[in-house]
Amino acid sequence: MRAPVLRSIGAAPKFQRCLYHRSFSTCRPLKKEELALAYDLHEPPAGVTPGPAILFLHGLFGSKKNNRSISKVLARELSRPVYALDLRNHGDSPHALVHDYAHLASDVEAFITQHSLLSKAPSPPTIIGHSMGAKTALTLALRSPDLVANVVAVDNAPVDAALKxxxxxxxxxxxxxxxxxxxxxxxxxxxxxxxxxxxxxxxxxxxxxxxxxxxxxxxxxxxxxxxxxxxxNLGDFPFKSPEEVRFEKPALFIRGTRSHYIPDEVIPIIGRFFPRFEIADVEAGHWVISENPEGFRKVTVEFLQDKE
Known part of the structure; x- marks a missing residue:
């Protein structure tokens, strides 16, 4: 079943109207800098009580289509709805001149609020992100921890590091x-x-x-x-001091064994920002999910089942 896509169809200086393909429970006005993100909803099997939502964020030059197969698998195995998002300037989502992690995270915050994901389940959603999506997820977790139950960061870390x-x-x-x-x-x-x-x-x-x-x-x-x-901007990370902000909930960092995006020397920094972190190594390069979907599925499902 394909979920409706919330799209901007016009904007006044302080709000955006919303176009519905079916009714949502709420639709708060978007802030001027926020974009209404396109998405696909992958629902859990019929007849089960769904758990909290999972938001899946792709990497640079990606889209929601990249995570379609694994999203269906996670929805089925975890009995949780999985929202695969198109981040700003990607896929079917709107374009904007500003593209940094503060704005990427703000868009996802707005998505959580507009789709009433906090009121639909007993706990906030899980945020899974790869590469650019990983840093977006980590940014969101640090700045708005009440909106996030746990985070899975795939092959990126909360540090300034130039893109390859x-x-x-x-x-x-x-x-x-x-x-x-x-x-x-x-x-x-x-x-x-x-x-x-x-x-x-x-x-x-x-x-x-x-x-x-x-x-x-x-x-x-x-x-x-x-x-x-x-x-x-995409090489940077917006938070510099772990002494000022921490995410005190579970976080999983998945490393590709042939990738260099999470070297051993950044692990202490991860621990200061995310003190309840775990690291899992998956046999892959940087494109962990597409290169080794079974390895990614295994460590992600184990991590999330342990947290239920």
């Missing part, structure tokens, strides 16, 4: 595709080979390439220039 140069290369390749005015995805794939030699990475990037109805030229559905200018 690969991401800058991906942007350059995607700009080359845009400039070439390609009429077939195969043309785009050929261009991207110089910037992303691995076929799975190119296929991932090409999920953002669409052909408008009124044009034979393929276009990127994401705002490339905005995201290119935001790469430094």
């Amino acid at each position: 140069s690969d991401f800058g290369g991906y942007v350059q390749g995607m700009k080359r595709v845009e400039e070439a005015g390609v009429k077939r995805q195969s043309e785009a794939d050929d261009i991207l080979k110089d910037y992303a030699p691995e076929l799975p990475v190119r296929q991932f990037l090409l999920t953002n390439l669409i052909k408008p109805r009124d044009s034979p030229i393929y276009k990127w559905r994401i705002p490339l220039r905005t995201l290119a200018m935001s790469l430094d």
Whole structure:
């Protein structure tokens, strides 16, 4: 069953109207800087009493579609509704010139409130995020702990760390595709080979390439220039002092064994921000969920079942 998508259809200076495909229980006005996020809802099996919601946040250049299969698995095994979100400037969600973790987290906060996720269950939702989505989840947990029961951060940590140069290369390749005015995805794939030699990475990037109805030229559905200018923001982490803010609830950090995003030297910093943290290593590179979905499923289900 596909859930309704809440979309902005107009904005006055201090509020946004809401478009319904069916009724929600509440719809508070969005703050000016908040965006109404598109999402897919993966519901638990019929006949079971659903547990608290899970919000699933993708990484840079991703979308809710990337987490469709694993979201269905988690909904079934944990008997919990899973909301796979499109973060701002990605997928079907609106675009904005500002793209940093404060605004990404604010959008997700608004989503929790607008969809009444605190009143629909006995406890707040779980936030799962990969890469950019992981830092968004960690930011949300630290700034609004009452909205979060626990967090699963996949291959990222609460530290300032420049993105791998690969991401800058991906942007350059995607700009080359845009400039070439390609009429077939195969043309785009050929261009991207110089910037992303691995076929799975190119296929991932090409999920953002669409052909408008009124044009034979393929276009990127994401705002490339905005995201290119935001790469430094996405390497940063908005909280600098664990002495000032902590998340005192459970947190799981999943590391890809062939990735370098959570090196051993940052573990003490994780512990100061998230004193109830656990670390699980999964045989994979940075793209943990797609490279080893079974390994990710196993450690995530065990962690969340232990917390019920």
